[in-house]
Amino acid sequence: MNKNKKGILKVKKLSIQFGGLKAVDNFNIDIKEGELIGLIGPNGAGKTTLFNLITGVYQPTVGSITLCGQDVTNMNTHKRVLTGIARTFQNIRLFSSMTVLENVMVANNINMHYGLWDTVFHTKKYKQEEKETREKAIRILKIFDLEEYKDDLATSLAYGKQRKLEIARAMMTDAKLLCLDEPAAGMNPSETEELMKTISFIRKEFGITILLIEHDMKLVMGICDWITVINFGKTIACGKPDEIRNNHAVIVAYLGDD
């Protein structure tokens, strides 16, 4: 891990307790700019809970989260987006009654500043910001090869393309850290292949840091710089893909003890 790179996400001693269950227990991670990190573990290990903690859907019982140098532990989701984090969801969450273009335009709201007065009187500021948002949205759709669908309803797209749209929407926020929750879920091998290319591409193109939850080992081992493995809310291993592949504790966690 290159110590000269900027720190993007620092999580220290993060825990959350639901009643008697510790869903995440003393989690630590230090992600630097531009890295692509995998987060894996058996079902129920606490991966999505961790995402929810990082993005502000849940509040931790103990611990701290620092994003781009700012302490976001007590911030709500919207403020964290302003600080530079974006995410996608395990079950694709698009805005179903909106078109592809509108879905993406919504996410630029944090970069828009016109008010009610501008809206009512269609001032220069209004026209300019709307124009810029629309153009930026089309640019991003082009990058994701979705421009031709821009006026179609978001949910009319094929599953693989819907996932790309969700990622495109997240990119609109100019995020510095992108959290992808099982992006390959429900995809066939060719869609997964395309997804891997897309993720590698945006990493290069936008210089963005990515934290990725996945079950598809081919994808994780294929593109991640390093991987953290958790089980029962605790970290059980952390290292390069090759190290993880042969790690005894990881194998036990997935396949059980023989």
Add this chain to the structure above:
Amino acid sequence: MKNKIKKTQAPKKHVSKKTQLISTIVAIVLFAVVSVLIDGSSSLMLPKVFNKICIFSIAALSLNLVCGNLGELVLGHGGFVLIGYVVSYLLTNYVIFPALQDSMAMSEIYNVIYNVHGSELHAAGYAIIIGNAIIAALITAVFGYIVGVIVLGRLKGDYLAIVTLGFGLVFVCLVQNLIPNGFTSLNSSSKLTGTPMLFAGFLVLTVFLLTMFIKSRFGRGIIAIREDAIAAESSGIPVNKYKILAFTVSAFFAGLAGGLYCHFGPQTAVQFNQDLSILLLLYIVLGGLGSFTGTLIATPLLEILNSYVLVVLPASFSNNPKIIYGILLICIMLFKNKGIMGTNEFGWDWFYTLLDKIKLFFKRVFKKRKSEVAS
């Protein structure tokens, strides 16, 4: 379960911006002409029904913003309309007329407001009504903001609906008990009646403002919240702020409607209990939750039903519109639950596409006739 395939494309015909502008202007001019004609008509009922349609349309549109576009069910909206009404009533009877009466006799006041025959409103009269309505709207917006701040961060869905129901009933109780003589005095004759052109003007203004609001980044955010609040927040939408915004804007226009309602006719039989809230809900559900056009179609339809059709039915039905409303509600729910327009808006694209379809239909009919005649 049958799943209809959703439309993937927008309507087939895209008309140019110029055509859209011209169409809108023509529509407004037509509407203005209609309102002037109605004003001049000799019928006593027609202007009243027209005025009521305009006012209720404004109220229904304001409810549609919260229930249809934001997606939160509100059961006490009549309360906001009531606030607007009360503000306008208090201003008229406790501020404006007393102030005028200090310097002029009652008859002189009427001369300033109306012309000789008392049938036409002068500028002063217009000014009073417009002023009342705007102040009513602003004050109601403040109430909406306060209720929104208290409630929206904490509750949603059914609980929110129940709380708004509670607020609506509490407002009615307060008005009944705090205003001298409660609803009896609110119902007594209004000193000032507006013209159809005035109400039509406010309706057009409301439609414009709401449409611009929905097309702005605020509207997009609000609709995103309806679709998926968590995804919206993760995309940078300040969900709580925008919910409060929607509530406040909705309360503004509800108050506007209420403020105008105070001046809608010499005798107003005001029903501000639960019935108004449910009635407005019926209007927007019939038209299609989330569709302004739908509301603008459904409200006149139902008001005309109310005023003209019901009265010709036997007395047992006309005294009892509830049974008709009930049957209507159930039918809509069972058969066309998305309402007349669904969530679609009536852009000019749709209109011209529809015209094309009609033209095509007639062409086919005439072709058939022609071939029949020839053979």
Add this chain to the structure above:
Amino acid sequence: MSQFTTGLVNGVSIGAVFALIALGYTMIYGIVKMINFAHGEFIVVGGFTMYGMNKLLVSKVPLWANATISIITAIVACVVVVLITERLAYRPLRKRDNNRINPLITAIGVSYILYGIFNLIQSSQLKPPAFFPFLETRVDKMIFLLAVTTLCLVLLTLFYQKTKLGIATRAVSENADAAKLMGINNDFTIALTFALAAIMAAISALLFYTYNDTGMKFSDGTLLIGLIPFAAAVVGGIGSLPGAVVGGFIIGMVQEMAAAFGLSKWQVLFIYGILVLVLLLKPSGIVGRKEGEKV
């Protein structure tokens, strides 16, 4: 009697009635998450049936027979009306849509239709049947009402805890899909719950018109009974049986205390004010439990 005692006795009495009505609301909300706006009208169905049956039998059979037959007929009538409504109006929507507004609007529609029908049949006021002439004082009535409500609560609780059907109902309330996979027939369970609520409605009518024996009117469902017991159910914790009862007594007490001290015109403020406060401070109600949302 002092104002306080009057308020107390009346409060407990109407509280018992509200508790029973609230049970009807809460049972339905618990299983299909719907506010059954029409419940008040279903109660009036029971009331009118009892009146009609009573009128038919009053001089022909002894009082105890009259009472028993009338009450049973009322129960049957309520169950029939409710089951038909469930089958024709509520169930199709449950199957087809998954938003919350539609069933609510349907319930409002049903209540409007029933209201209209009652208005058509009998628009003037009727005198409720007097089945229990041995209840002479207000206190007698209070004890009777308390007893009936307690009995119903005990029977319902036993049903939900001990019987197979009751447990199945709770399963459907918690997780309908899982229940289906366990072999539970959701439609039947839901219909059964509605039937139980209908029985509660009929008994509520009996209790209500025993307490309020001055008059019975077509508009009672909406104007007199209406949503106040529903507010009580929410205050106690919607979906919870003990919650409905706790809420019923609290709201009943508030209503009658206000009346006893001459503050009747502020009743709505007090009742719904408490509702709003409870919802803001503890939305799950006094007795209820919290539910989270999965992301």
